[in-house]
Amino acid sequence: MDAYIATGRNTNGDLLLNKFVNGNADLGFSKSSGGNRRIYMQANFNYDKTIGSHAISGLLLYNQQDYQSADAADAISSLPFRLQGLVGRVSYNYKSKYFFEFNAGYNGSENFAKGHRFGFFPAYALGWIISQEPFFKDNDVIQYLKLRGSYGTKGNDQIGGRRFAYLTTVGGGNGGYTFGVDVNNVFSGRGEDQWGADLTWEKEIESNIGIEMRFLRGFYVQADIFHRNRSGIFMQRNSLPDIMGLQNNPWGNIGEFENKGIDANMEYNKKLGKLNLGLKANVTYVQNKLINDDAPDYKYTYQNRRGKRYQQPFGLIAEGLFTSQDEINNSPVQTFGPVRVGDIKYKDVNEDGKIDAFDEVAIGNPGTPQLVYGFGVSLSFKGFDFSAFLQGAGTMSFMLGGVGFYPFAEGGIRGNININVLNRWTPENPNQDVIFPRLSFGTNANNFRPSTWWQRDAGYLRLKTVEIGYTIPKEVTQKFKINTFRVYVSGLNLLTWSKFNFWDPELGDGRGAVYPIQKNINMGVNINF
Known part of the structure; x- marks a missing residue:
């Protein structure tokens, strides 16, 4: 396909075009083939027995798998991928009132060296249905009440990066030697490329306390408070100085991360005469924090990533736009490029008389929501029915910017307005x-950088689904040998309420350059004979 660039207009107002890409009239053609082989074996033993008021069950399971790719591009990738594991579970309850369960996995992975390949991951759970107790009988307020808790360890061997990372590899990039009268005999140096490390499983310890309750003859609530600590995260070391002379910093199980939050849902169902009413709601709120990334303190500790949320954005604090040259002259020097009236003015956080990268601080929230919630209603009266569900997300921010967002940033060939x-x-x-500061042709190093000027609250509430229908009475439909006949109209993604209006906030952070979420309206019939 040919491509042209507009250079102006002629006297008739028509565009003047210059061709800068010569296309190919023929369609491209290519072919490829591939394959893989997987061998999987599993054997299990189950036990289930009830003796009086005691019920016990158990499971013992063994599995192993061997996977090999026919598309391997090198010798390491051509080696089989192998996993092996043994899983056990014991469950016990007394009078269907007191519950105990123990699970354990003993898993092995090829990703680690001998002596580190197998990990043991136990988990425990307790439950107590309080409403089964004699002192709780005939309770008019609470019909069902259960408390439960769990504590356990999970393992992860999918650590990313290269295979067999516990082995040190040899590679180039270590200088070399030059010989000869004409200085034309060059011999490249060899040395350690990727350093091996005593790697083992990443581990996550999770604890959970939950409650289930039915009360007031129609309400049902389920809520869980959880805490997860993930340690031994596989990552590259950040604390080693360059004077060590390493080609690549070694990897290790050094990262640590924390997640905690609450997850709850509620339902209410009630029959009021001929009206059936149903309400439901759910909410999830999560706090996460980076505990260790093996990074030394920044020069200014307010720039440390430790203690912050995952993907916490950092940027400058915008104080508005410059209104005069005198204001520019009397403000801290902004070191990113030429500054003119109408450009963004930034805060001198460290008060050193200049604006640079050391003035970047944690701003706003990441693009991943901290709060996710939803609620809905369903009604039916005689033959009519109606249902709607709304979903929302909050405590998240988007940073405007990137290719295609800043006008004229790509010059005259590429751009979007x-x-x-x-x-x-x-x-x-x-x-x-205003949305945009002073515009310029090409990039603007002062204005087009992460800051509170471009950050926006991306929380939203959306009418996700809505449906209304009518079912014709059976005494009418059965005359035509039809059991049920229902007509309906439904909608999907019909309305969205949000302060963010540049693109659909459910698409996530970035430039909005993905296929948009569609609104759908459907009409249909359900017929059962």
Whole structure:
């Protein structure tokens, strides 16, 4: 396909085009083939026995697998991928009132050296149905009440990176020697490329306390409070100085991360005469924190990533737009490039008289929501039915920017201009609440950088589904040998409420350059004979 660039217009107003890409009239053609082989074996033994008020069950399971790719591009990739494991479970309950369960996995992975390949991962769980106790009988307020808790360890061997990372590899990039009268005999040096490490399983310790309750003859609530600590995360060391002379920093089980939060849902079902009412809601709130990434303290510790949320954005604090040259002259020097009236003014966080990378701080929230929730209603009356569900997310921020967002940032060949470009600073419109600061042709190192100027609250509430229907009475449909006949209209993603209006916030952070979520309206019939 040919490509052209517009260079102006002629006297008739037609575009003047210059061709800068010569296309190919023929379609491209290629072919490929591949395959793989997987051998999987599993054997298990089950036990289940009830003796009086005691019920006990158990499971013992063995599995192993061998996978080999026919598309391997090198010798290491051509070797089989192998896993082996033994799983056991014992469950016990007394009078279906007191519950205990023990699970354990003993798993082996090829990713680790001998002596580190197998890991033991136990888990325990307790449950107590309080409403089964004699003192809880005939309770008019709470019909069912169960408390439960669990504590256990999980392992992960999919650590990413190269295979057999416990082995040191030899590679180039270590200088070399030059000989000869004409200085033309060059011999490259060899040395350690990737350092091996005593790797083992990543481990996650999870504890959970939960409650289940039915009360007031219609309500049901389930809630869990959880805490997860993941340690031994496989990552590259960040604390080694360059003076060690390493080609690549070694890897190790050094990362640590924490997750904690609450997950709950509620339902209410009630029959009020001929009206059937159903309500439901759910909420998940999670806090996470990076505990260790083996990084030394930054020069200014407020820039440390430790103690912050996963993917916490960092940037400058915008204080508005420069309104005059005098304001520029009397402000801390902004070191990113030329600054003019209408450009973004930043805060001097460390008060050293200049604005640079050391003034970047944690701003806003990551693009992953900390809060996810939903609620809905269902109604039916005689032959009519109605249902709707709304979902939302909050405590998340998006950073505007990237290719295609900043007007003219890609010069004259690539670029994108949308309607928001009209909401910009100009000498005739020197407002401080515009979307875009002073525009320029090409990149602007001062303005086009992460800051609170471009960060937006991306929380939203969406009418996810809604449906209304009518079922014709059976005394009518049975005359035509039809058991049920229902007509309905349904909608999907019909409405969204959000402060963020640049693209659909459910698409996530970035530039919105993905296929948009569609609104759907359907009409249909359900017929059962």
